Each structure stands twice: as structure tokens, then as C-alpha cells.
Amino acid sequence: MGQGTEELSTEIAQTRNSLASDLDALHDRISPSAIVERRKSAAKGRMRQVRQRVMGTVHDARNTTASGVSSMGESAHGAVGTAQEKYEGAPLAAGLVAFGAGMVLASLIPASEREAVAGAKVVDAVKEQGQPLLEEAKGQAQQVAQQVGDAATNAAQQVKDAAASGAEHVRSEGRSAAESVRDEARGEQAP
Missing domain, CATH: 1.20.5 (Single alpha-helices involved in coiled-coils or other helix-helix interfaces)
Structure with a gap:
């Protein structure tokens, strides 16, 4: 019966540890600060993706520049088409759109x-x-x-x-x- 008690004690300790880790994971999952942190991370990730789509990445800019230089000998129409196909973002256009959106929003909010x-x-x-x-x-x-x-x-x-x-x-x-x-x-x- 001694071995059964030791086995039971070990099993109870393992179950206790497993329940403790499950409770910790559950606490992290439902904790308001953890939820806020996860949502902030997700929002940052989405903003990063939007920025990369609008502005492009360094790799995209390098490829665009290289393709633009290599296609200088081609007709102007072909070069413009190639640049438009390869370049995802236009930072100046994005800035102008953001400025315009800000102006529209500012005009919609009445002055205090x-x-x-x-x-x-x-x-x-x-x-x-x-x-x-x-x-x-x-x-x-x-x-x-x-x-x-x-x-x-x-x-x-x-x-x-x-x-x-x-x-x-x-x-x-x-x-x-x-x-x-x-x-x-x-x-x-x-x-």
C-alpha cells in the first residue's frame, strides 16, 4: 500500500501542477491587461501591414528603382506601367490622403x-x-x-x-x- 500512496501523491502533485499551469494560462487569457495587450499587438500588426502596403518596403523600393533604371531605354509608357505594377506604395500620396482625411474630420467636428x-x-x-x-x-x-x-x-x-x-x-x-x-x-x- 506504500507504493500506491506514493504513486497517488505523485499523481496528485502532477495534477496540481497541471491545474496550476492551466489556471495561469486561463488567467492570462481572460485578464483585462492581457486582453488589452493582445489587442494592441494585433492593431500594431495591422497598422504595420497597412503601412507596408501604402508606403512599400525597402526591398520593394530597391526593386522598383532597379526596374525603373533598367527600363529607361524602353518607351515612357512601358516604364510607367512597370513602375505602377511593381511599386505598392506612394508615400507622398498617402500623406496627402491622410492630410485630407484629417481636414475633413476636423471640419466635421464642431468647435467647442x-x-x-x-x-x-x-x-x-x-x-x-x-x-x-x-x-x-x-x-x-x-x-x-x-x-x-x-x-x-x-x-x-x-x-x-x-x-x-x-x-x-x-x-x-x-x-x-x-x-x-x-x-x-x-x-x-x-x-
Whole structure:
């Protein structure tokens, strides 16, 4: 009967250990912190997969670059088609889509009362601080316009004077040339 008791004690100890490990596993499975941790890991994995689909991986980028370089000799249409087939992600496009989605979501969420009050204060402060700058800018713009107008008037007068002087010079040269031709023509007819 001694061996039976030892065997029973060993069997009970093994059953106790097995139940303890099963209880530990069950506790880990139903523990709220363990559930949260598993869900976080699963969400991270899904986000990693989405990011790899959208952005591509280093391996995909290397293959895309190599295929793009090798197909440079082909027609542009063929190169574009190859690049579109091989490259999974476009980081810039993904960023623009995310920015646009954020803007849409931000426009759907109404502003809180505090945000509205703060926004009104900011607008008032900008108007108050910006008014002197706006007036100064208007004054500067008017001054520049006046200077440009004066310079344009002066330039136009100089062009007019130069044209009149040039016309007078051409007239006098023309008269001189005409007289010279007349004198030569009279000189040839005299003999």
C-alpha cells in the first residue's frame, strides 16, 4: 500500500501542477491587461501591414528603382506601367490622403465654445495688430506707385525729346544730302 500512496501523491502533485499551469494560462487569457495587450499587438500588426502596403518596403523600393533604371531605354509608357505594377506604395500620396482625411474630420467636428472664443480673440488680435501694418503697407505702395509714375513720365519725356532731336537730325541730313545731290546734278548738266 506504500507504493500506491506514493504513486497517488505523485499523481496528485502532477495534477496540481497541471491545474496550476492551466489556471495561469486561463488567467492570462481572460485578464483585462492581457486582453488589452493582445489587442494592441494585433492593431500594431495591422497598422504595420497597412503601412507596408501604402508606403512599400525597402526591398520593394530597391526593386522598383532597379526596374525603373533598367527600363529607361524602353518607351515612357512601358516604364510607367512597370513602375505602377511593381511599386505598392506612394508615400507622398498617402500623406496627402491622410492630410485630407484629417481636414475633413476636423471640419466635421464642431468647435467647442472655448475654441470659438479663443478663435474670435485671435482674429481680433490679428486685426488690431495688423491694422497699422496694413496702413503702412498701403502708404508704401502709394509711395512706390508715385515714384514709378514719376520715373515713367521722365522716361517718356526723354524718349520724346530724343525722338524729336533724332527727327530734326534726320531732316537736316536729308536736306543736306538732297542739296548735295542737286548740286552734283547741276554740275553734270552744265557742260
